[in-house]
Amino acid sequence: MRRRTVLRRLALAGTGIGLATxxxxxxxxxxxxxxxxxxxADTPTGGDPLGVxxxxxxxxxxxxxxxxxxxxxxxxxxxxxxxxxxxxxxxxGRQTGLLAESDDGPIQRVQDLAVSGSRLLAxxxxxxxxxxxxxxxxxxxxRQEPTRIAGLELDTRIHNGHxxxxxxxxxxxxxxxxxxxxxxxxxxxxxGEWSLLDAGDAWHDVPTSLWPxxxxxxxxxxxxxxxWDGGTWIVDVSDPTDISLVAKVRGRDPETLAAIEDxxxxxSEPPGNDHFVTVDEGASLLGVGxxxxxxxxxxxxxxxxxxxxxxxxxxDAELLSTLDPPPTSDPSPGGILTTAHNFELTADRCxxxxxxxxxxVHDLTDPTAPELAFxxxxxxxxxxxxxxxxxxxxxxxxxxxxxxxxVQPGLYTFPDPQIRTPTPEGxxxxxxxxxxxxxxxxxxxxxxxxxxxxxxxxxxxRRRRD
Numbered sequence: 001m002r003r004r005t006v007l008r009r010l011a012l013a014g015t016g017i018g019l020a021t022x023x024x025x026x027x028x029x030x031x032x033x034x035x036x037x038x039x040x041a042d043t044p045t046g047g048d049p050l051g052v053x054x055x056x057x058x059x060x061x062x063x064x065x066x067x068x069x070x071x072x073x074x075x076x077x078x079x080x081x082x083x084x085x086x087x088x089x090x091x092x093g094r095q096t097g098l099l100a101e102s103d104d105g106p107i108q109r110v111q112d113l114a115v116s117g118s119r120l121l122a123x124x125x126x127x128x129x130x131x132x133x134x135x136x137x138x139x140x141x142x143r144q145e146p147t148r149i150a151g152l153e154l155d156t157r158i159h160n161g162h163x164x165x166x167x168x169x170x171x172x173x174x175x176x177x178x179x180x181x182x183x184x185x186x187x188x189x190x191x192g193e194w195s196l197l198d199a200g201d202a203w204h205d206v207p208t209s210l211w212p213x214x215x216x217x218x219x220x221x222x223x224x225x226x227x228w229d230g231g232t233w234i235v236d237v238s239d240p241t242d243i244s245l246v247a248k249v250r251g252r253d254p255e256t257l258a259a260i261e262d263x264x265x266x267x268s269e270p271p272g273n274d275h276f277v278t279v280d281e282g283a284s285l286l287g288v289g290x291x292x293x294x295x296x297x298x299x300x301x302x303x304x305x306x307x308x309x310x311x312x313x314x315x316d317a318e319l320l321s322t323l324d325p326p327p328t329s330d331p332s333p334g335g336i337l338t339t340a341h342n343f344e345l346t347a348d349r350c351x352x353x354x355x356x357x358x359x360x361v362h363d364l365t366d367p368t369a370p371e372l373a374f375x376x377x378x379x380x381x382x383x384x385x386x387x388x389x390x391x392x393x394x395x396x397x398x399x400x401x402x403x404x405x406x407v408q409p410g411l412y413t414f415p416d417p418q419i420r421t422p423t424p425e426g427x428x429x430x431x432x433x434x435x436x437x438x439x440x441x442x443x444x445x446x447x448x449x450x451x452x453x454x455x456x457x458x459x460x461x462r463r464r465r466d
Contacts (some may be wrong), residue, residue, distance in 0.1 A: 031151060034377055049372060050346055050393055050413040053089040058397040058409040059111040060342070062092060067391030069143050071112045071120055072411060076106075080143055086393035086413045091373045099151055102132035105324040110399075114163035120146070121163035121185070123170060133157060135168050137185045150185040160215040162223075164167050166242050167191070167222055171213040177203075178213045183241040194243035196230055202254035205265045207232070210272075215277045222246060224279060224286065229257060229272035232288050234314050248313035249286065250274070250307075261299075268293050268333070269301035279311070280345040285367055286311045287350065289340035294331040303331055303339035304350060308367050320368045325349065326377065328359030336379060342386035344399075349373070351394050353384035361387075361417050383407045389416065427438055 017295040044082055054391040058075040062082070070089070075097035081089050100106040111123035118141035125133060135158070137150035144344070151280070156174035163169070163185075172181035178196030184191045196203040196211055203211070213229030221238035231251010236244045251274065260266045275291035295303025306323040328338040338357030343350055350362040358377025362370040385399040393413045400409045 008465065028089050030221055032245065038161075047415055048378060049088050049376065050415060052410050053091060053262060054408055055079065056409065056412040058385065058399045058411065060113050060285075061388055061395060061397040062113050062115045062120075062388045062412065062413070063388045063395065064115060064143075064340075065117060067389065069140075070388070070395050070411060071113050071123065071140070072113060072300055072397060073110050075109050075111070077110055078113065078120070078360075080140070081147065081315040081411055082143075083390050083395065083413065086223070086390070089395075089411055089413055093146075095122075095138065095146055095148075098124075098136045099134050099153060101151075102134075104133075107132050107134065107136075111162045112158065114168075116163045116165035119149070119163070119165050120271070121161060121168055124170070125156040125157055125221070126159045127157065129157075133185060134186070135161070135170070137163075138166075152183060152185070152188045152335075154181075154190075156181070160356055162218040163214050163341055164404065165216055167218075167237075167239070168220050169216045171216060173212045175251055178208055178211060178227075180213060180216055180223060180235070182237065182241070182243070184240070192237075192240040192243050194235055194245075196227060196233070196254075198243075199233070199245055199248070200254065202258070203230070206254045207257075210257050210260070210263050210267050212459045213316045214274070215276045219279055219283050222283065224277040226274040226288070227251065228274055228275045229256075229267055231272070232274050232286075234276055234311070247311075247317070247402060249309060249314070250309065250319075257440045259376050266302040268295055270304055273302075273304055273386035275304075275340065276342050278343065278345055280364075281347075284310065284312045285345060285364070287343060287345050289343060290351075291339050291341065292340065293333045293337075295333070301331060303354075303357075304339070306343060306350065306351075307341050308364070308369075308370070310367070321370055323352065323360075323370060326354050326360075326375075328357065337383065341384070344386075346376065346389055349389070351389055351396075353387045353396055355383045355385075357384075358382065358413075359384050359387045359394075359414065361394065374414070375405045376414060381407055382412070384412075 004185045021028035040438050057075045062071050068084050072079040079094045080092040099108045107124045108129040108131035110122050120138045120140045123135045134153040137148040139149050140146045156172040158170045161170040166231045168183040170180050170181045177197040179193040179195035182192040211227045215226040223235050223237045225233045232249040234246040270292050273290040273292045276289040281287050289306045290304025292302030292304040303325040306322045310318045326338040328336040330336045337355035341353045343352035348365045352360050356379045361374040363373045382398040385397045387396040396412045398410050400407050
């Protein structure tokens with residue numbers, strides 16, 4: 001452990017953040033470590049965290065529909081965390097030994113989770129590992145006693161997946177064509193596949209290392225697929241046994257990719273590297289996050305940011321804006337990572353995680369001109385994997401899985417910033433002279449969708465008038 005990391009942790013301990021695994025603390029004040037490094041790149045910025053629950057391992061974090069529970073992928077399983085009091089996140093319990101009945105033993109590396117209502121999907125392993133490969137579904141309606149209701153072994157690693165309560169949509173990059181694999185968790189059977197090979201034979205000529213299926217998001221019978229340098233695609237999954245192409249949003253053509261002489265460098269630097277995709281509540285705003293680095297000395301590499309697209313017409317997607325990554329003094333794979341990782345689009349906001357670059361919240365009331373509403377980073381002791389809205393706060397998981405600075409894994413809670421949203425015409429309200437009102441994260445967690453609909457609808461109305 002490096003001396004600066006020790007100093008940082010001692011400084012944080014003095015403000016109320018302790019180091020005992022499972023301990024929680026509230027309202028820490030970020031402090032420096034006496035160095036003269038630029039504040040923009042290497043010291044805490046923005047508002048304070050509300051609380052921290054330190055853990056041994058943290059990967060993906062998802063939240064329950066009511067925002068009161070966080071589910072944390074811990075490699076060996078899942079941890080359930082109580083968020084009812086955001087200043088004191090509390091460990092409820094853990095589920096480990098997933099698929100322990102397998103002849104190969106339990107799943108060894110669970111990195112991804114997905115939640116739908118009262119059901120939680122855990123999948124893995126994400127990378128080569130001993131043990132079983134597959135998925136497990138829990139009924140978490142009683143979060144004190146989750147119940148396993150389904151489990152299926154598969155012949156592929158699963159880096160990421162999505163879940164609609166019945167069907168699991170999984171990345172199956174061990175298989176020919178790096179397909180989207182659909183599993184019916186009620187019958188515990190595979191029911192469908194789709195890959196870029198179904199989009200055209202020319203993809204046979206492209207090294208598959210350039211177009212792994214890195215992530216998938218499913219909403220309203222459509223799956224949004226992040227195919228790395230192969231781009232972002234939308235497919236119709238209304239019938240999971242007969243998946244069909246809707247549109248290609250972005251990405252280079254297979255002929256261009258087939259001509260690349262150095263796939264190793266190409267898949268690590270922009271353009272491309274479509275890493276994570278998601279849509280807002282109305283599935284009309286699409287976010288595509290890139291994950292990239294700089295491998296050379298010509299400053300041609302990353303980090304990448306998050307691009308926002310209007311997909312009201314999927315066949316004619318329009319790039320609206322880009323959320324640029326936080327600054328870094330070393331963008332190499334072993335340096336200070338500030339490239340985009342996972343994020344959420346909801347309630348006219350983007351909650352985003354940037355590894356050592358910290359967490360950010362952007363106001364997307366006008367998605368052509370996003371405004372930074374909140375940011376916080378502590379390069380020395382955090383590396384954030386994801387950010388998710390919760391009730392009265394937003395949460396972010398700091399992971400020790402990435403290269404770069406050494407970190408203490410943990411689940412952080414942050415204040416949900418106030419964001420100005422348009423007042424509906426004719427509503428009779430007059431909260432602000434510019435026709436806006438304050439949208440505030442808090443106990444009214446379910447109000448966010450309605451607020452978001454008003455915000456984006458107002459933006460589109462103004463755009464049509466212009």
